[in-house]
Amino acid sequence: MQLITKTVPGLEDLLVNELAGIGKSAEAKVINRGVCIASISDDKITALIDQSRFLTSASMIVGQGVIDENLESLQAIAREIEWEKYIPMNSTIAVRTERVGQHRFTSIDASRGVGEVVLNKLKSKGFEAKVHLNAPNYVITVDIINYNAYIGIRLAGEESLHRKWYRVYEHIASLKPTIANALLELGDLRDKETLLDPVCGGGTIPIEATLYHEDIVAVCNDVSKKAIDGARRNAVAAGVEKRIIFKNIDVKELSNRLSSKSIDLIAADPPFGIRMGSLVDSQVVVKNILGLAKQVLSEEGRLSIIYPFRDFIEAESENIGLEIRHSRKILHGDLESWIIVLAL
Numbered sequence: 001m002q003l004i005t006k007t008v009p010g011l012e013d014l015l016v017n018e019l020a021g022i023g024k025s026a027e028a029k030v031i032n033r034g035v036c037i038a039s040i041s042d043d044k045i046t047a048l049i050d051q052s053r054f055l056t057s058a059s060m061i062v063g064q065g066v067i068d069e070n071l072e073s074l075q076a077i078a079r080e081i082e083w084e085k086y087i088p089m090n091s092t093i094a095v096r097t098e099r100v101g102q103h104r105f106t107s108i109d110a111s112r113g114v115g116e117v118v119l120n121k122l123k124s125k126g127f128e129a130k131v132h133l134n135a136p137n138y139v140i141t142v143d144i145i146n147y148n149a150y151i152g153i154r155l156a157g158e159e160s161l162h163r164k165w166y167r168v169y170e171h172i173a174s175l176k177p178t179i180a181n182a183l184l185e186l187g188d189l190r191d192k193e194t195l196l197d198p199v200c201g202g203g204t205i206p207i208e209a210t211l212y213h214e215d216i217v218a219v220c221n222d223v224s225k226k227a228i229d230g231a232r233r234n235a236v237a238a239g240v241e242k243r244i245i246f247k248n249i250d251v252k253e254l255s256n257r258l259s260s261k262s263i264d265l266i267a268a269d270p271p272f273g274i275r276m277g278s279l280v281d282s283q284v285v286v287k288n289i290l291g292l293a294k295q296v297l298s299e300e301g302r303l304s305i306i307y308p309f310r311d312f313i314e315a316e317s318e319n320i321g322l323e324i325r326h327s328r329k330i331l332h333g334d335l336e337s338w339i340i341v342l343a344l
Contacts, residue, residue: 002039002061004143004152007054008178009034010330010339014185015054022048032100032145034331037061049156053181053212059141059152062086067149071105071113074142074149078117084125086153092132093118094139096154101146110142114151166238169230171202173276175269179306179332179339180205181212183267186326186341187304191215193264196296198251198289199223203231203244205267210240219263221247221254251288255295263296266303274308274335287316293342294320303342306330310338317342 005028007015012030019028019038028038040048048058063081067073087093095111095118105113115131118140122129139154164177189195189209194217197205206218220235222228228248235241249257268289273282286307293303303322307313310327317324326341 001042001045002037003155004059004061004141004150005036005038005055006034006057007036008056008176008182008330008332010328011054011178011182012036014182015052018052018054019048022051031148035143035145037150045155053185053208054178056178057141057154058156059139059143059150059154061150061152063151065149066147067103067144068147069102069104071103071109074105074110074144075113075117077149078114078151079121081121081151083118083121084127087118087122087127087129087138089127089129091129091137092135093129094131094133094136095142096139097142097144099142099144101144103144110144114140114142164238166207166234167202168237169202169233171227171230173271174202175204175306176332177204177208179269179330180208180267182330182339183269183304183306184209184212184265186328186339187265187267187302188341189213189216189265189267193217194262195219196258196263196266197221197268198254198266198292199268199270199285200231201227201269203234205269206231206244207235207238207240209267210235210243211238216243218244219247220244221249221251223248223250251285251292255292258296260296261298261301264298264301266293266297266301266305268303268305270305270307272308272335272337283312286313290316290320290322290342293322294344297344299344301344304339305342306332306337306339308332308335308337310340313338313340313342 016028065077095115097107097110099107141152143150192215196219200220206220270285273279322342
């Protein structure tokens with residue numbers, strides 16, 4: 001089966017590697033920022049949906065081709081698809097379009113135009129279907145990258161695959177599990193290591209770590225008691241609460257409560273000070289995290305952090321003797337940010 005797969009822009013290589021691992025003989029290539037085409041055997045689809053750490057959505061490709069600037073060229077591709085094979089009688093549908101490039105139609109035009117073709121084709125075969133934009137039975141996806149168009153049917157429905165079942169408590173600045181797993185993957189978390197998230201919020205990083213690593217010790221800390229209580233509730237929902245140590249301590253005090261060289265990986269998503277709080281307060285927290293890393297990381301320990309201001313981390317880490325081993329720009333929601341991995 002050929003799929004359009006998507007991830008957080010900037011994490012494409014992690015998704016491609018994961019697809020190859022899950023699909024064994026799967027082939028995947030990046031076709032745009034955050035978008036990959038993958039060929040994977042049908043019997044691996046369930047494993048992909050259930051096990052992926054970096055996938056945000058996947059659609060089975062049912063039609064593709066080269067278009068020009070006009071909507072009619074896109075509709076022509078949709079007309080060639082035998083929609084009755086994919087959409088049962090009396091179903092509801094919605095068309096979602098993502099488009100890159102210059103065209104004489106908008107994304108809304110594309111969704112409407114393809115939707116009309118689908119309904120007319122189904123009707124001509126004696127099938128009834130209706131549009132339901134809020135809660136459709138089937139989501140038809142249209143991905144247009146310049147003059148290449150891919151029409152698909154989304155697997156696993158409308159909701160993004162990054163949304164996890166254990167989120168009974170939603171932190172005000174919750175981190176996508178895809179990004180949490182990127183922090184862990186790029187930070188090279190290994191079995192039997194000790195992980196610390198000093199600003200854990202709803203606990204996404206420690207929870208994801210314990211879901212995918214059986215033999216680690218995870219420490220989940222936050223200065224907010226409300227956040228720690230919420231993180232504990234999420235961990236209970238995920239079934240990993242007994243494998244996580246919860247602490248309610250200010251970051252600047254943590255080094256006094258942890259042994260020297262006791263932590264192998266610090267993974268952190270500090271407040272950015274952009275949409276809430278202040279930039280000054282945010283930078284104080286980041287300085288404290290960098291100082292904490294210097295004091296508690298083991299000899300081969302790493303700090304994996306996400307932050308919008310790479311220059312600030314670069315300057316501060318140089319001041320205290322931490323070395324940047326890796327950095328990459330990602331799109332965190334609609335905000336460009338950096339994942340940076342540092343070591344002693």
